[in-house]
Amino acid sequence: MSRNKFPPKPKYDPDEGPVYLYGLHTVRAALDNPGRTKKELLATPNGLNRLKESGDIGRVSVRETTPKDLDRLLGGEAVHQGLALEVDPVSRFGLDDIHALKLVVVLDQVTDPHNVGAILRTACAFGADAVITTARHSPRETGVMAKSASGALDLVPMIEVRNLADALEKLKDRGMTVLGFDSEASAPLKPRTDDTPLAVVLGAEGKGLRQRTRELCDEMVRLDMPGPIKSLNVSNAAAIALFAATAGRS
Known part of the structure; x- marks a missing residue:
């Protein structure tokens, strides 16, 4: 490990520039991921001390910085906790790379x-x-995504497919039930009571699932909500769907 002081880096472009992960939990998960390429850790003295308290930082090169310089690099809205790690994007998997789904x-x-x-x-x-x-039509890995994931980006494999319809067909061939979510579906979501392998399919807010995706789902369900608001953020819907999917499992 080397610890150096350099002039502050210019503000980066999250859509085109290098990938910076920031925040204690996110940086810790990336450091602990042996498959992640770590380039340089930018850290304030306090941030570095907290990080070391959570575990070994390995051989990553450390550049000492200030909260002000991190704000300038990442943007004032980034909750960086004195830490930013420059990395290569996490490796995306293919559908055949993970056997037990x-x-x-x-x-x-x-x-x-x-x-x-x-x-x-x-x-x-x-x-x-x-x-x-x-x-296509999925976000590039950014610090924003990683911060929202709170370390899960380095814990849950992300499978990237070129043709979603083909991927759903393959999941069905592997014995998975494909469960799609649509606010207009006739059947309500209910807790699953078996251990059948399940693929939970969610669409973008507003347009929802594409027609071909709907056609390939074995079941279509809706979230019943008794309140005046009848739709949820897709990430909230995912949480409810996954709870229902796992509630009855042994």
């Missing part, structure tokens, strides 16, 4: 990084084996 979350063109990060966190909490996204 009992519970997966499938995202049909969900593009908001806050939502995808929150869904990753929920998927991790409920023991999902993977989150499946499309190669």
Whole structure:
């Protein structure tokens, strides 16, 4: 490990520039992931001390910085806790790379990084084996996504597919029931009472699931809500769906 002082870095572009993960839990998870390429840790003295209290930081190069410089780099809204880790994006998996799939979350063109990060966190909490996204119309890995995921980006495999319809067919061939969510579906969501492998399919807010995706679902369900608001953020819907999917499992 080297600890150096350099001039502050210019503000980065999350859509084009390097990937910075920030915040204690997110940086800790990335450091603990042996499959993650870590380039440089930017840390304030206090941030570095807290990070070391949570575990070994390994051989990553450390650049001492200030809260002001991190604000300038990441933007004033970033809750960085004195830590930012420059990394390569986490490796995306193919559908054939993960053999035992009992519970997966499938995202049909969900593009908001806050939502995808929150869904990753929920998927991790409920023991999902993977989150499946499309190669197009899905967000690039950013600090915003990683912060929303609170470390789950380095814990839950992300499977990237080019053709979602083909991927759903493969999941069905592997014995999974494909459960789609739509506010207009005739059947309400109910807790599952068996151990049948399940793929929970969620669409983007507003447009929902595409027609071909709906056609390939074995079941379509809706979330019944007695209150005056009849729709939820997709990440909240994912949490309810995963609770129902796992509530009856042994």
